Amino acid sequence: MSNKPTAAAIPGNTIGRLSLYRRLLQELLAQGTRQVYSHQLARLAVSTPSQVRRDLMTIGFSGSPRRGYTISELLANIEGLLARSIETSVALVGVGNLGRAILAYYANRQPVRFAAAFDRAPEKTGRILHGCRCYPVSEMAEVIAREQIHVGVIAVPAAEAQGVADQLVLAGVRGILNFAPVRLHVPAGLYVEHVDLMMALDKVAYYAHQQVEQQDSSR
Amino acid sequence: MSNKPTAAAIPGNTIGRLSLYRRLLQELLAQGTRQVYSHQLARLAVSTPSQVRRDLMTIGFSGSPRRGYTISELLANIEGLLARSIETSVALVGVGNLGRAILAYYANRQPVRFAAAFDRAPEKTGRILHGCRCYPVSEMAEVIAREQIHVGVIAVPAAEAQGVADQLVLAGVRGILNFAPVRLHVPAGLYVEHVDLMMALDKVAYYAHQQVEQQDSSR
DNA sequence: TTTTGTGAATCGATTCACAGCG
DNA sequence: CGCTGTGAATCGATTCACAAAA
Numbered sequence: 001m002s003n004k005p006t007a008a009a010i011p012g013n014t015i016g017r018l019s020l021y022r023r024l025l026q027e028l029l030a031q032g033t034r035q036v037y038s039h040q041l042a043r044l045a046v047s048t049p050s051q052v053r054r055d056l057m058t059i060g061f062s063g064s065p066r067r068g069y070t071i072s073e074l075l076a077n078i079e080g081l082l083a084r085s086i087e088t089s090v091a092l093v094g095v096g097n098l099g100r101a102i103l104a105y106y107a108n109r110q111p112v113r114f115a116a117a118f119d120r121a122p123e124k125t126g127r128i129l130h131g132c133r134c135y136p137v138s139e140m141a142e143v144i145a146r147e148q149i150h151v152g153v154i155a156v157p158a159a160e161a162q163g164v165a166d167q168l169v170l171a172g173v174r175g176i177l178n179f180a181p182v183r184l185h186v187p188a189g190l191y192v193e194h195v196d197l198m199m200a201l202d203k204v205a206y207y208a209h210q211q212v213e214q215q216d217s218s219r
Numbered sequence: 220m221s222n223k224p225t226a227a228a229i230p231g232n233t234i235g236r237l238s239l240y241r242r243l244l245q246e247l248l249a250q251g252t253r254q255v256y257s258h259q260l261a262r263l264a265v266s267t268p269s270q271v272r273r274d275l276m277t278i279g280f281s282g283s284p285r286r287g288y289t290i291s292e293l294l295a296n297i298e299g300l301l302a303r304s305i306e307t308s309v310a311l312v313g314v315g316n317l318g319r320a321i322l323a324y325y326a327n328r329q330p331v332r333f334a335a336a337f338d339r340a341p342e343k344t345g346r347i348l349h350g351c352r353c354y355p356v357s358e359m360a361e362v363i364a365r366e367q368i369h370v371g372v373i374a375v376p377a378a379e380a381q382g383v384a385d386q387l388v389l390a391g392v393r394g395i396l397n398f399a400p401v402r403l404h405v406p407a408g409l410y411v412e413h414v415d416l417m418m419a420l421d422k423v424a425y426y427a428h429q430q431v432e433q434q435d436s437s438r
Numbered sequence: 439t440t441t442t443g444t445g446a447a448t449c450g451a452t453t454c455a456c457a458g459c460g
Numbered sequence: 461c462g463c464t465g466t467g468a469a470t471c472g473a474t475t476c477a478c479a480a481a482a
Binding site (some may be wrong): 452 | 461462463464465466467468469470471472473474475476477478479480481482
């Protein structure tokens with residue numbers, strides 16, 4: 001409550017965009033580009049030059065009016081910020097369709113490592129999927145402590161999600177990424193990010209329909 | 220540009236929460252509950268009573284100070300708003316790990332119907348997955364027109380996403396849900412929702428780490 | 439009482455607009 | 461010049477606070 005973190009808290013939206021910039025910058029660097037202007041990065045991110053400059057200002061990064069931003073430096077800066085000291089170890093709970101797709105998606109990408117997966121079904125435990133060993137949920141606390149896991153990813157049915165979240169919190173996880181279509185209750189200070197696929201599709205369907213209706217009514 | 224839609228545009232955040240309320244209300248109704256107060260709905264949604272009341276005000280729904288909101292009426296109202304006239308027909312492009320998980324996730328839920336899936340790989344076409352027929356991408360325009368599809372879901376690798384988006388737009392889709400880790404450029408007025416899994420995990424990892432650091436520095 | 443409906447205040451995020459620099 | 465860095469303005473979303481209703 002009373003201690004001031006080294007850096008001022010950076011808003012979630014900004015962190016999200018930095019994650020995007022990182023990927024774009026990695027790609028630019030791989031193409032051999034060395035410098036980038038805010039308007040170029042903005043175009044790639046489908047954003048505005050102002051937004052890009054504001055974000056870089058937020059993390060205290062400076063460019064030069066003449067040459068723009070040096071990609072290698074900026075990238076190192078963002079990577080240092082997002083992936084602090086060491087790689088983040090992550091645990092997946094729920095090895096169903098979605099869980100396996102998530103493992104495949106993140107497999108050997110970026111500075112995040114899936115150190116363990118958990119599932120209730122005995123036929124799924126003991127296997128290794130995408131380099132990630134699958135344990136029974138009963139071993140969750142033990143494995144999370146041993147592997148120094150700070151982040152949990154929940155991909156279980158809605159009815160089980162809160163119970164799993166409670167176990168993860170008890171096991172000492174500090175952040176949760178939740179794919180189940182319920183909102184989780186967690187102790188204050190713990191970070192939860194919800195990926196709600198139903199909500200996402202509902203939003204698209206709503207605005208797509210609205211488009212169609214406006215078009216129709218203008219005939 | 221110049222025509223006024225029947226209802227004033229509802230902000231995306233509000234639509235998202237309405238999608239959540241719908242699920243919560245369906246559950247309450249299934250449990251036999253008839254009425255609900257804003258503070259009860261807020262607790263389920265991990266939100267505030269003010270927020271709930273404001274959202275319902277936005278869609279023009281009224282309750283009674285004594286009895287709260289009548290669940291069946293509210294639900295009908297939200298469902299009518301989200302799922303306009305008819306069911307929304309959706310097309311999936313990219314039947315990989317993630318694409319299949321998405322199909323399984325949405326299968327026979329809610330008022331959204333996956334009317335077609337597309338993939339480049341010939342060995343995937345012709346099959347039926349979760350009640351959804353898989354076509355070669357070359358037939359995209361034809362099938363989308365025939366099935367009256369207004370929404371496209373993109374689950375292809377990053378490098379192919381923009382090309383697929385262009386095809387969907389050409390085929391007449393009005394909204395896109397994009398799971399590929401790139402931002403899409405689409406004509407103005409078309410709605411795009413990004414689900415960026417890398418960004419989501421980066422955010423959780425960042426804040427989880429920050430937690431750990433604050434804890435360490437306070438010792 | 440308790441709870442709704444809502445104008446007003448607040449908070450946060452984005453955009454503007456321009457001084458300063460190379 | 462064209463670009464960055466940034467204070468100020470704007471825009472949007474959330475929360476407050478209280479009158480009205482039952």
